[in-house]
Amino acid sequence: MTISNNTTTLKVPHFKIHEASGRYMARRSLTDLQIIKAAKAILANKLNRVDVFEDACVAKDYLITHFSNREHEVFSCLFLDNQHRLIAFEELFRGTIDGANVYPREVVKRALQLNAAAVIFAHNHPSGFTEPSQADKSITSRLQHALGVVDIGVLDHIIVGGGSAYSFSKHGLI
Numbered sequence: 560m561t562i563s564n565n566t567t568t569l570k571v572p573h574f575k576i577h578e579a580s581g582r583y584m585a586r587r588s589l590t591d592l593q594i595i596k597a598a599k600a601i602l603a604n605k606l607n608r609v610d611v612f613e614d615a616c617v618a619k620d621y622l623i624t625h626f627s628n629r630e631h632e633v634f635s636c637l638f639l640d641n642q643h644r645l646i647a648f649e650e651l652f653r654g655t656i657d658g659a660n661v662y663p664r665e666v667v668k669r670a671l672q673l674n675a676a677a678v679i680f681a682h683n684h685p686s687g688f689t690e691p692s693q694a695d696k697s698i699t700s701r702l703q704h705a706l707g708v709v710d711i712g713v714l715d716h717i718i719v720g721g722g723s724a725y726s727f728s729k730h731g732l733i
Contacts, residue, residue, distance in 0.1 A: 626683035632659040641676035663705040677712040687721030
């Protein structure tokens with residue numbers, strides 16, 4: 560999935576928006592998956608309009624919703640400009656139920672292609688346990704070093720699981 564900040568109008572499937580109040584109304588009865596899809600679209604739109612690092616709650620809310628119902632691990636990156644506004648959110652690597660291979664060279668290459676000044680990493684733990692593993696700490700350190708060589712800052716690494724999120728930055732690991 561890729562989200563880019565090039566959108567100007569928000570279209571939420573199966574919903575209409577009341578322009579004056581900004582409230583959404585379902586056009587008909589919806590399934591859980593349709594509601595989750597709509598929530599992802601709304602949160603992605605909010606994510607595109609804020610300083611992602613300064614408004615960490617918006618990023619966390621988006622990531623928790625984005626990774627919900629995933630049965631496999633996915634490693635993603637929020638690419639940010641020098642004002643910490645979102646350039647793009649991309650799923651870079653997909654793994655199995657307990658891991659994903661992450662290649663620093665590919666992360667650096669993509670960050671340079673997007674002219675990112677900073678990044679926030681995010682991945683899910685399908686187990687619901689958000690504490691970082693030694694492998695999570697190791698790859699974060701390797702990515703931080705690789706991106707540092709080309710002057711791209713790493714602001715955070717967020718692990719999502721079981722409806723909550725763990726922030727490396729908040730716990731002093733970045």
